[in-house]
Amino acid sequence: MSPPEGAPPAVPDDVVAMVDVPRYEEDGEFPVERGxxxxxxxxxxxxxxxxxxxxxxAQITGGPIAPPTMLSVWFRPHHWAPGRTEERLPxxxxxxxxxxxxxxxxxxxxxxxxxxxxxxxxxxxxxxxILRSVSDLKTTKLGTGRFWVIEVEYxxxxxxxxxxxxxxxxxxxxxxxxDGPGGAPxxxxxxxx
Amino acid sequence: xxxxxxxxxxxxxxxxxxxxxxxxxxxxxVVLGALATRDWRPMHHDKDFAVERNGTRxxxxxxxxxxxWFERYITDWTGPLGRLGRVTxxxxxxxxxxxxxxxxxxxxxVSVDDTGCGWIGLDLTLSVDGDTKSTAGARVAVPxxxxxxxxxxxxxxxxx
Numbered sequence: 001m002s003p004p005e006g007a008p009p010a011v012p013d014d015v016v017a018m019v020d021v022p023r024y025e026e027d028g029e030f031p032v033e034r035g036x037x038x039x040x041x042x043x044x045x046x047x048x049x050x051x052x053x054x055x056x057x058a059q060i061t062g063g064p065i066a067p068p069t070m071l072s073v074w075f076r077p078h079h080w081a082p083g084r085t086e087e088r089l090p091x092x093x094x095x096x097x098x099x100x101x102x103x104x105x106x107x108x109x110x111x112x113x114x115x116x117x118x119x120x121x122x123x124x125x126x127x128x129x130i131l132r133s134v135s136d137l138k139t140t141k142l143g144t145g146r147f148w149v150i151e152v153e154y155x156x157x158x159x160x161x162x163x164x165x166x167x168x169x170x171x172x173x174x175x176x177x178x179d180g181p182g183g184a185p186x187x188x189x190x191x192x193x
Numbered sequence: 194x195x196x197x198x199x200x201x202x203x204x205x206x207x208x209x210x211x212x213x214x215x216x217x218x219x220x221x222x223v224v225l226g227a228l229a230t231r232d233w234r235p236m237h238h239d240k241d242f243a244v245e246r247n248g249t250r251x252x253x254x255x256x257x258x259x260x261x262w263f264e265r266y267i268t269d270w271t272g273p274l275g276r277l278g279r280v281t282x283x284x285x286x287x288x289x290x291x292x293x294x295x296x297x298x299x300x301x302x303v304s305v306d307d308t309g310c311g312w313i314g315l316d317l318t319l320s321v322d323g324d325t326k327s328t329a330g331a332r333v334a335v336p337x338x339x340x341x342x343x344x345x346x347x348x349x350x351x352x353x
Contacts, residue, residue: 036229036231039225040229040261042229043225043228043258044258044265045216046261046264048269049196049273050273060196060273060274060342060344061344068277069263069277070230070261072230073230073231076230076233079233108256108284110281110282110283111256111282111283112279112280112281113281114278115277115353118344
């Protein structure tokens, strides 16, 4: 059945078919390492003895762990790697949707992280991305576009779930009166993309 | 050696406030956090790029760095036996060098689940000059008594 005349365009069938289908399964490019844990804790002056005192870590968590909120850190690609010809993008479904739906700008509006088994130095994590939903067209102060929810699942080398991240993105076209300097997109909050 | 809980579930009631944390953000704060989180995008280390391409007044804190600040704020309060179960956050505006960011939090919920795990819900804000820049909701497990350790929970006994 065709949509009523003048109705906003529906979500394309091929995008609907992406919902709930795991994609982009991959292993991290390097094992979880304490150097990054210490760099992270130093950056935010986190003195939690779990990360600095091996005796405390041994007693409480059975050995060193990484701060839970570092989950996504272990999957951000190296800035450069030999032989790589294409830029590796984290959260690739997000960029797929921007391209497929013709929405040049996007922001992340919400991010939920749920933590399960602790991540430990030496772990090689595995991830996959799952599109959970795509909204009808919405108009916000940024412009007109669609919201989508993407889940990223993380497991360790033993197949144990260590975390799930859920991102809500908004891909949009800006209103004509909102162009930034040089026509470049304005960043919003911490994660314009 | 035995690590004693800094905070026990029974000591917390809804409405309790966490101590305020203030931090003067510098360019170093932004860059250290961006590199530690492996975020190489130039708006987190290159002021010219941030100003000319993003239209912001300076480089700004990246998302995972803000998450790490919230985590540090929570576990400063709970001590090392506090175990994060879930964090949801929403960014409204950017945080720049020169800002003094202020983290505040309040207890929104105190509960014990059907496995006996003690949970605390938190509403958190990161603000600058009274303007809220980010908000977060967190669910953190803390010991229900001096012998409890939420980190020992696994599988069906851990319901974040």
